[in-house]
Amino acid sequence: MKTVLITGAGGFVGRNLVARLKHREDVTLIAVHRETAEAELRDGLARADVIVHLAGVNRPETPDEFETGNAGYTETLCRLLRELGRRPRLIVSSSIQAEFDNPYGLSKRRSEEIVAQFARETGAEVAVFRLKNVFGKWCRPNYNSVVATFCHNIAHDLPIQVNDPDRAVELVFVDDVVAAILNEMDQPGPRAGVIVTPDPIPSHTISLGDLADRIRSFHAMQPTLRVPDFSLRFNQQLYATYLSYVDPRRWEYGLEIKSDNRGNLAEFIKSPWFGQIFISRTHPGITRGNHFHHTKTEKFLVIAGEGLIKFRHVERDEVIEHRVRGEDYRVVEIPPGYTHSITNVGATEMITLFWASEIFDPERPDTYFVSVDQRGAS
Structure with missing residues (x-):
């Protein structure tokens, strides 16, 4: 069992790390917040095997608070550890701003120097992560993350300001940061000395204009049903972040239902990368289809009721049949060049779920009506 103390446990990265560690049976967690008294902090430091130091200040009311909130608090941690005669593994979050001479960067560099001195004096294992533009769920908008601000404002139909659309930003996803911290926490020891950013954290560089456009496209997904290319990990991360800012009242939305004497149908998801998904309800005895495609392919999945799916090669007379029931979850492939139909028997x-390999385009439908049984289309 490992005891892990986290400073800044109520902050953006801290909350995500705490949520992950709560599910580990081999960890006892000590969460330290801004309101935690020094006596309580001392007690936690006396028991901790690993300290993840995330607490800090990046938007103070006065520049002096950079020094007290960053370097000053780090100094307090190291002082208490010296007094306790302890040298647990220390993982510190810093910033790429430590390379620059602005007030924030100077305070983060001072924090790094403080833990480096502590490591030299005690032989403690110290890892410093110089983080850059972290984004993800639970980050405060209109504070220090352009992603959080864009996501929050666009999700709430508020304006955003993009002064330079071509300006590039390098972004790091919070789950990747947490994974890097956990990996460092679980490294076998001992490893004395200071390691700055032990393992590179995956990042993505994007222009502000592209970032804003992608988030706007997420906002438009409900009316358009179009989803982005989720084979790109960054799109998965960015959409997950956007959705975390959407008002719960907007999580539910309706689909456009098209009804006729056969039943009804609604499109569900569309994407130029994988086609589209739609669903239908068909009355007993009714047949849908009696058409074929040259390029488009489909999959049929009856999820309730009983259906008969029939095929005929457009150059032949033989009819192929597949009988399916909702309780069986049997998928039927629809190849090109075969006229096909589905009848509620x-x-x-x-109720049938359909997948098509391309989004329906009325200007290029690739749909030709030919009856399977050659008695005319239904």
Whole structure:
């Protein structure tokens, strides 16, 4: 069992790290917040095997608070550890701003120097992560993250300001930061000395204009049903971040239902990368389809009721049949060049989930009506 103390546990990275550690049975967690008294902090430091120092100040009311909130608090940690005669593994979050001479950067560099001195004096293991532009769920908007601000404002139909659309920013996802911290925490020891950013954290460079456009496209997903290319890990991360800012009242939305004498149908998801998904309800005895495609392919999945799916090669007479039931979850492939139909042969409504390899384009439908049984289309 390992005891892990986290300073800044109520902050952006801290909350994400705490949420991950709460599910580990091999960890006893000590969460330190801004309100934690020094006596309580001392007690935690006396028991901790690992300290993850995330507490800090980046938007103070006065520049002096950079020094007291960053370097000063780090000095307090190291002083208490010296008094206790302890040298637990120390993982410190710093910033790439430590390379610059602005007030914030200077205070973060001073913090690094303080823990480096502590390591030299005690032989403690210290890892310093110089983080850059971290984004993800639970980050405060209109504070220090352009991603959080864009996501919050666009999700709430508020304006955003992009002064230079071509300006590039390098972004790091909070889950990747947490993974790097956990990896360092679990490293076998001892490893004396100071390691600055032990393992490179994956990052993504993007222009502010592109960033804003992607988040706007997420906001438009409900009416357009179009999803981005989620094979790109960055799109997954950015959409997850955006969705965390959406008002819960907007999580639910309706689909456009198209009804006729056969039943009804609604499109669900569209993407130029994987086509589209739609769903239908069909009355007993009703047939859909009786058409074929040259390039488009489909998959049919009856999820309720009973259906008969029929095929005929457009150059032949032989009819192929597949009978399916909702309780069986059987998928039927629809190849090109075969006219096909699906008939509700049960006594109740049939519900079918369809996937098509491309989004339907009325200017290029690739749909040709030919009856499977050659008695005319339904």
